[in-house]
Amino acid sequence: MTGSEATPSFRLAYVPGVTPTKWVRIWNERLPDIPLTLVAVSDAEAFDVLRGGDADAGFVRLPVDREDLSAIPLYTETTVVVVPKDHVVAAVEEVSAEDLADETVLHPLDDTLDWERPPGQPAFERPATTADAIELVAAGIGLLVVPQSLARLHHRKDLTYRPVTGTPESRVALSWPQDRTTDLVEDFIGIVRGRTVNSSRGRAQTPAKAEPKAKRPDASAARRKPTSGKPAAGKSAGKSARTGSGSGGSKGGAKRGKPRRRP
Incomplete structure (x- = not known):
């Protein structure tokens, strides 16, 4: 290089x-x-x-x-409202935007939610950052609606948050x-x-491709293949399906007729 x-x-x-x-x-x-x-x-x-x-x-x-x-x-992300731990919202599992209508809701200048109109009553002044708004929530000035990840990022022991419906999502x-x-x-x-x-x-x-493995012999085929040309024990090499005898006239193989009468 x-x-x-x-x-x-x-x-x-x-x-x-x-x-x-x-x-x-x-x-x-x-x-x-x-x-x-x-x-x-x-x-x-x-x-x-x-x-x-x-x-x-x-x-x-x-x-x-x-x-x-x-x-x-x-x-x-889930949208949540950040409140003091002793706030009435902390006693429920979830709230709606309408439930915040009478609350002062802070709207920081770096807000990440695409509001048409934030819920609740506007504060006298917009905080510069979400971190500043968190401090105001802790001071009892108002509430804050943010993505859940930001509520976790700015976690404080004296604050909690609950999911809020009817609001934009990040x-x-x-x-x-x-x-x-x-x-x-x-x-x-x-x-x-x-x-x-x-x-x-x-x-x-992407790692290099491994060499293909050699194909193993078919063990089942080997078991099926006869080991020699000799018939299995107890079986004749050329038995007929009907008589069970060989076609070459072996002993007991020809059909016997009636004895001829002597003159």
């Missing part, structure tokens, strides 16, 4: 709440000589990072601009620039899609 050649590597961006651990582990098992670098990005900057070449691919939230980016939808996808669908990107796509190491698309990890 010349000094001008760069060592192959793969940069993977991911937005808050996404945990890429499983896919990174599989990558390291299959391509141990190609380091994978994680790049943490906000939802707002994720697409600029991909377009600018600062990451080869990334876990992002839909929608994705399909004019220059490819995307594979992966899963849909969908996570793997995305990359269309004009930079490299072999390494294809390898990572295969990992995310669950392709096995021997998949036809698993370019970097």
Whole structure:
């Protein structure tokens, strides 16, 4: 390798709440000589990072601009409402958006849900980030509706969350620039899609084909084949199906007639 050649590597961006651990582990098992670098990005900057070449691919939230980016939808997150542990919502298993109509619901500027109109009553001011909104929930200022992964990311002992229906849902996808669908990107796509190491698309990890094994002789055929030309014990070589005697006139084989009377 010349000094001008760069060592192959793969940069993977991911937005808050996404945990890429499983896919990174599989990558390291299959391509141990190609380091994978994680790049943490906000939802707002994720697409600029991909377009600018600062990451080869990334876990992002839909929608994705399909004019220059490819995307594979992966899963849909549960939407939850974050509340103090002593709030009345904490006593139920699930609530609806209508149940929050009289509550102050915080709407941070980095909100990841595509609201037509957030539920509840708006706060006096929108928090700058989801992390700031979590602090306000803990202070009793209001409630917060977010994807469940963000509620887990910002977990606090004095807060809890419950699923909420009738609200938008966040969908996570793997995305990359269309004009930079490299072999390494294809390898990572295969990992995310669950392709096995021997998949036809698993370019970097397909092992050489093993030599075909020699065909074993058919043991059952060998057992069926006579070991000699002699008939089996107790059987004649040329018995007739009707008389049980041979056709060559062996002893006792010819039919005897009546004795002739002497003159």
